[in-house]
Amino acid sequence: MPLFFDSHSHLNDARFDGDRAEVLSRMKERGVWSLVVGTDRKMSEDAITLARANEGLYAAIGLHPTDDADEIFDEAIYRKFASEKKVVAIGECGLDFSRVPEEKRVEEAVRQTALFEKHIDLAVSNALPLMIHCRDAHPDLLQILESKKKEYSEKLRGNIHFFSEGPETAKKYFDLDFTISFTGVLTFARNYDETVKYAPLDKILSETDCPYVAPVPYRGKRNEPVYVEEVVKVIANIKEQDLEMVREAMVRNAFRAFNI
Numbered sequence: 663m664p665l666f667f668d669s670h671s672h673l674n675d676a677r678f679d680g681d682r683a684e685v686l687s688r689m690k691e692r693g694v695w696s697l698v699v700g701t702d703r704k705m706s707e708d709a710i711t712l713a714r715a716n717e718g719l720y721a722a723i724g725l726h727p728t729d730d731a732d733e734i735f736d737e738a739i740y741r742k743f744a745s746e747k748k749v750v751a752i753g754e755c756g757l758d759f760s761r762v763p764e765e766k767r768v769e770e771a772v773r774q775t776a777l778f779e780k781h782i783d784l785a786v787s788n789a790l791p792l793m794i795h796c797r798d799a800h801p802d803l804l805q806i807l808e809s810k811k812k813e814y815s816e817k818l819r820g821n822i823h824f825f826s827e828g829p830e831t832a833k834k835y836f837d838l839d840f841t842i843s844f845t846g847v848l849t850f851a852r853n854y855d856e857t858v859k860y861a862p863l864d865k866i867l868s869e870t871d872c873p874y875v876a877p878v879p880y881r882g883k884r885n886e887p888v889y890v891e892e893v894v895k896v897i898a899n900i901k902e903q904d905l906e907m908v909r910e911a912m913v914r915n916a917f918r919a920f921n922i
């Protein structure tokens with residue numbers, strides 16, 4: 663068992679190309695495992711390659727709703743990815759309307775919804791959870807998940823990554839049997855404390871989303887999986903719970919969520 667689990671990293675990102683071996687050896691030293699997340703075809707392939715080559719690394723494969731590459735989702739290719747042994751989740755996928763101009767909102771919602779539904783089908787048919795990205799689109803996302811839940815029941819499950827909503831929205835995801843994950847943002851913004859306090863410990867995952875959003879005391883630097891320890895510490899602090907107990911729960915929850 664690892665000491666920590668980073669449930670959402672981008673170790674496949676080019677910002678690790680110069681020193682990935684060192685980053686991986688720091689993970690080994692600190693007992694940190696991670697789910698490496700793809701955002702398009704190339705990044706998904708790279709996540710699989712990394713997971714195959716390293717104990718303690720797993721892969722999620724998918725096409726991000728606002729991937730810049732303008733890739734056409736090729737179902738056959740992603741189906742092949744999904745059959746890989748170390749692929750334990752489908753994503754990141756979901757909805758993101760944060761940068762969509764008002765006049766394009768409807769068209770973009772239709773496009774992203776169709777793409778997201780393909781990921782749902784892929785996840786359900788492979789008995790894998792979804793790794794979901796959602797920004798400024800929670801009502802739409804919930805509507806899709808609630809209707810798909812009726813069709814797929816317990817086969818539909820997953821995690822809402824980088825969760826940044828209030829307790830009422832969190833509850834709706836818990837009711838659908840989804841988990842939520844928190845990043846290092848918790849170390850420097852107090853907006854999420856209420857949600858962290860409210861969320862049952864077994865519904866939370868720890869993540870870094872590295873190379874983005876490094877936690878205090880590494881702010882402004884490139885983030886990396888070993889810093890997930892700071893996320894676990896701050897969750898324990900906010901919840902006023904024993905650090906060792908929270909640490910263990912974050913690992914156990916990830917193992918359960920991703921069937922490791």
Ligand SMILES: [Zn+2]
Nearest residue numbers: 670699754871
């Ligand atoms: Zn991500």
